[in-house]
Amino acid sequence: MLGLFLFGCGQNSETENNSYEIKLAYDDEENKLLGEMTVNYYNNTGEELEFVCFHLYPNAFRENSSQSIVSLANYNRAYYNGKSYGDIIITDCNKEFSFIGEDENILKLDLSSTLAPNDIVILKIEFETILPEINHRMGVGENTINFGNAVPILCVYENGAFDLNGYNSNGDPFYSEISDYSVQISFPEKFKIACTGELISESIEDGNKLVSIKADNVRDFVFILSEKFEVLTQDVGNTTVSYYYYDDEKPEESLKTSVLSLQTFNELFGEYPYSTLKVVEASFVHGGMEFPNLVLISDSLFSYETYTTVIIHEIAHQWWYGLVGNDQYNYGWLDEGLAEFSTALFYEKNPEYNITREQMTLRNQSNYKVFETIYTDVLGSVNTNFNRALDEFANEQEYVYTSYVKAYLMHDSLYEYLGEKKYLKCLKYYFSNNKYKFATPESLIACFEKASGRNLESFFYSWFEDKVIIS
Numbered sequence: 001m002l003g004l005f006l007f008g009c010g011q012n013s014e015t016e017n018n019s020y021e022i023k024l025a026y027d028d029e030e031n032k033l034l035g036e037m038t039v040n041y042y043n044n045t046g047e048e049l050e051f052v053c054f055h056l057y058p059n060a061f062r063e064n065s066s067q068s069i070v071s072l073a074n075y076n077r078a079y080y081n082g083k084s085y086g087d088i089i090i091t092d093c094n095k096e097f098s099f100i101g102e103d104e105n106i107l108k109l110d111l112s113s114t115l116a117p118n119d120i121v122i123l124k125i126e127f128e129t130i131l132p133e134i135n136h137r138m139g140v141g142e143n144t145i146n147f148g149n150a151v152p153i154l155c156v157y158e159n160g161a162f163d164l165n166g167y168n169s170n171g172d173p174f175y176s177e178i179s180d181y182s183v184q185i186s187f188p189e190k191f192k193i194a195c196t197g198e199l200i201s202e203s204i205e206d207g208n209k210l211v212s213i214k215a216d217n218v219r220d221f222v223f224i225l226s227e228k229f230e231v232l233t234q235d236v237g238n239t240t241v242s243y244y245y246y247d248d249e250k251p252e253e254s255l256k257t258s259v260l261s262l263q264t265f266n267e268l269f270g271e272y273p274y275s276t277l278k279v280v281e282a283s284f285v286h287g288g289m290e291f292p293n294l295v296l297i298s299d300s301l302f303s304y305e306t307y308t309t310v311i312i313h314e315i316a317h318q319w320w321y322g323l324v325g326n327d328q329y330n331y332g333w334l335d336e337g338l339a340e341f342s343t344a345l346f347y348e349k350n351p352e353y354n355i356t357r358e359q360m361t362l363r364n365q366s367n368y369k370v371f372e373t374i375y376t377d378v379l380g381s382v383n384t385n386f387n388r389a390l391d392e393f394a395n396e397q398e399y400v401y402t403s404y405v406k407a408y409l410m411h412d413s414l415y416e417y418l419g420e421k422k423y424l425k426c427l428k429y430y431f432s433n434n435k436y437k438f439a440t441p442e443s444l445i446a447c448f449e450k451a452s453g454r455n456l457e458s459f460f461y462s463w464f465e466d467k468v469i470i471s
């Protein structure tokens with residue numbers, strides 16, 4: 001029997017994308033990014049608005065910020081040159097503005113008059129972002145300069161308010177809508193660039209490269225600079241896969257894994273609709289990081305097998321985060337658990353890698369048990385619920401072993417219960433219903449129930465409410 005659907009499987013409203021026109025200039029002597037941005041903001045909220053909010057993630061990198069950028073365990077690998085700070089300064093704006101939230105991480109623009117539903121307002125912001133010396137999403141790293149979350153980005157409006165969650169070092173604390181980007185960047189000509197979207201033009205003037213980039217229907221915009229990049233490319237259908245590297249001794253194999261990931265996930269979940277996918281070896285403290293059309297793979301992973309697994313996991317995020325969005329602050333497990341399980345599906349479909357889903361499942365079960373046992377022994381008890389906001393996890397380990405490992409085990413258990421064919425039918429349905437939108441735990445349940453014809457509410461809630469015993 002099918003349950004009653006209190007929540008739909010996907011949002012139905014078709015709305016106009018907000019658009020960003022951005023001009024950026026990078027000064028590598030001062031580690032400074034100068035920016036001018038014009039945002040065409042469409043009031044898709046259905047309500048009258050008096051103000052509009054933007055995230056200012058670089059403020060989390062300031063001295064004395066309340067959130068640490070990395071956990072203590074990763075501190076030394078991140079700050080390779082000792083502690084270093086970043087910042088974002090708003091130098092001009094066409095509206096009255098103020099800062100709110102912890103570490104002034106939200107920019108609030110007061111609209112001079114009420115913005116009616118479906119009306120548009122043009123917002124202009126000028127800013128300076130200071131990059132810290134750090135191997136992180138945003139920072140001057142040892143081999144690459146990473147510009148993740150370096151420019152202001154609109155907050156999502158939902159349930160009558162803007163989402164104002166700030167930074168958190170436990171996970172990827174980001175939540176943003178599909179938008180259109182048109183970006184011009186100038187930077188010293190010694191650098192090569194990898195970026196979200198398509199390079200429209202490139203010229204050189206007075207020792208600087210000037211590039212124009214167009215990226216439509218993406219959740220964010222990122223670019224990476226390096227003097228060391230070499231590039232390999234291969235086309236898959238309408239998509240050019242580019243692999244940027246400098247230290248990799250097996251670049252052809254890494255490109256092959258990237259190409260196979262795109263082909264495998266196109267087939268399993270639904271077509272990747274963009275013309276470019278960039279896989280970028282980079283200075284990065286964690287294993288990897290997903291951005292729209294571009295993934296970072298850390299240059300300091302301890303084995304090539306791990307490097308390969310990170311490529312697959314991050315490319316899976318193009319579907320789970322990129323195309324099917326979610327509130328990563330409140331439901332980090334929704335995309336992480338699925339990106340992990342997608343990696344197992346990849347290995348299942350590509351036997352030449354000699355890793356099976358069963359092996360991954362056994363490894364995850366045993367890792368999870370070790371985590372649970374050690375933390376229970378040390379602390380007396382441990383919170384193993386993954387369905388929590390990032391600031392509710394005691395530490396990074398608790399977040400990783402629940403939101404990645406345990407959420408993987410939930411998908412694996414569902415796969416075993418429904419069988420491969422039905423599980424994949426559900427996943428395709430979940431993808432097509434939530435593409436370019438946001439999924440929630442409720443829409444995940446609704447899609448799986450609808451496509452499988454099974455009542456799965458008690459299955460999912462036993463995991464969400466942490467009632468499942470992993471043996």
Ligand SMILES: [Zn+2]
Nearest residue numbers: 313317336339
């Ligand atoms: Zn991930």
